[in-house]
Amino acid sequence: MIEFRNVSKRFGPVVALNSVNMEFSAGNITGIFGPNGAGKSTIMKLIAGINYPDQGDVKLDGENPRAKRQSVAYLPEIDHLYPWWTLRQAADFISTFYSDWDYGRYKELLPFLNLDEQMIMGKISKGQRAKCKLLLVLARKAPYLLLDEPFSGIDLLTREEIADAVIKGYREGEQAIIISTHEIDEIESLVEKVVFIDQGRIQLSGDAEQLRMERNKSLVEIMKEVFRHGNQQI
């Protein structure tokens, strides 16, 4: 389980997170939705142990995230793969770092994502690079999988391939996947739990099916409603 208790984080004068409380449990796919600059990536980085809270606690299975880095597979928003690497070289590199590397899963997802091991990171399209990044995190048996903006700037067909691969790669019951995005359309039916965040605060969170039932609205419509009303607590 991942727990946030009264977590605040600033970057200079900018408040990225403001007294955030939430929990993520294993066996769920959670969507963190919000506009650019809402605090989504900050949440991801705190869980990944890359940033630390100014106030409050982030706990991963009761421990400091820095001590649990082996439990987290993190797909960052930026391109973190060396441009001269082939996909195979990137995979070899990552597999030496993480004991949970699953070569079988890697081999299985390669053709599923229409990827080739000999592809050179600096020479392929943005969409193909996004799929490579996804493959490299899905091939780990990590209990926590963080996908930070996996769809941003990616064409529609590739987005669908990414969504399909997430379902195929998802280890039900034993894995928590957290996806941050401002493009909800692609993953309406993928997420079970949702957190709507804006200006560093959680505006609404809950069970996706429950929210649909209560409001007769899609998550996209709910997001528009929530962010239009600003800081209303629901």
Place this chain on the structure above:
Amino acid sequence: MDFDNSQPIYMQIIDEYKKNIIRSKLKKGDKIPSQREYAQMVRVNPNTVQRAYREMENMDMVETLRGQGTFISAGEQMREQMAKEMAGKVMKHFIHEMRSLGYEDAMIMDMLKCELEPMEEGEQVDRV
């Protein structure tokens, strides 16, 4: 299958199976996809599919046999009952909406007849 994202997805999965049973596209004893296969087929969270399958099991619509898969268990009696229920829901909704537009029952009947007649002869009439 395209989902209406403003309604719970697990209910839409159940309704889809109900429709297939009502139209006899699925019959008692037919094997249906595993939860994982279905989740991948329709691009839905596997836990949502699990919830739909669990509810269908509780309603005795389907049964899961260990190591063999999930099968339709609804028989003729249940088929008829489901058809009645679903049709009833559609009718109620239709009548409610028409009344909320201010139509009297007699007018609704006339309009229905009018709309249905050309369709019986297999032709489509465009109305403005």
